[in-house]
Amino acid sequence: MIFDIDRYSEEKKVKLVVVEFTDYAIVWWERLVVERRRNRERPVSTWKELKTIMKKMYVPKHYYRESFNRLQMITHGSKSVEYQKKL
Numbered sequence: 001m002i003f004d005i006d007r008y009s010e011e012k013k014v015k016l017v018v019v020e021f022t023d024y025a026i027v028w029w030e031r032l033v034v035e036r037r038r039n040r041e042r043p044v045s046t047w048k049e050l051k052t053i054m055k056k057m058y059v060p061k062h063y064y065r066e067s068f069n070r071l072q073m074i075t076h077g078s079k080s081v082e083y084q085k086k087l
Contacts, residue, residue: 013047028057
């Protein structure tokens with residue numbers, strides 16, 4: 001929501017998100033920064049890149065499949081519900 005209010009650069013978006021990290025997330029982030037520096041990789045500089053890295057780290061591979069299966073089994077009372085993806 002914050003990104004919708006102001007026009008932040010991609011680098012600033014990453015910094016804004018990172019300052020909100022706590023506990024394991026900040027430890028993970030600091031380790032990631034050090035590893036990338038050690039491997040001479042460029043720093044994470046875009047919001048899209050950060051989201052991709054975080055999904056790989058925190059979202060189990062089976063999550064989307066299981067979520068889709070649960071969605072297909074939704075009912076309203078005794079009637080089934082048809083799901084249609086918005087384009």
